[in-house]
Amino acid sequence: MTAPLLVIVPTRGRPQNAARLVQAFEDTDSLNAELVFVADHDDPELPAYHEAAPRLLIHRDGTGQGMTAALNWAAGLYDGIYDHLGFMGDDHLPRTVGWDAHVLGALDREEPSVVYGNDLLQGGALPTAAFLPSRLVRALGFMAPPVLRHLYVDNFWLELGQALGGLRYLPDVVIEHIHPAAGKVAMDARYEAVNSSEADALDRRAWLEFRHGYGFAAALRRVRDEYGAREAGL
Structure with a gap:
């Protein structure tokens, strides 16, 4: 029997973070959530990931360019199996015991919802984990817009939730x-690659377009069609 919530974690080059996140799930009694890591096929740390992650998917098309493709690929595999899908980065850590029950409580409604907690950095301003x-994912056809590589996905989730009420x-x-x-961790090669000015410019342009x-309008229309204007209050 599966849990109601699957949390997808795209990751690269940080098996130690995977192990840390697995431990955090145990420490917070995350009984209603399951965890799956998605690593690129060419990640040199794959052997360590197999040791650290109880559940690991290998993204054959992944080449370290960003997390969106891996996230959408995994979401497509599981959206018919789990009632709800979540995203965390490999640098997120749940701290609140029973956090998953609170998330599921907020998701337990008829209308489409985007739920997020306090990341102690952006707070309510952005859902960096969502x-x-x-x-809702099936209606959208993706969990994050495929035009994005890594950045501005949280902006999408924020505006999606706002537009849907x-x-x-x-x-x-x-x-x-x-x-x-x-200021909680040093900048590494992975952070530098996905947060470079070039990467930011590409994703920012793609997000604004x-x-x-x-x-965005087409995505909202698909959600309205799925839920129905009366049911969703859209």
């Missing part, structure tokens, strides 16, 4: 983001 109903921020549910911007072009 949880969505599988029904289903954004749910849980300030007392701490899912800490251990990020260089918070998606947001103000046809992409």
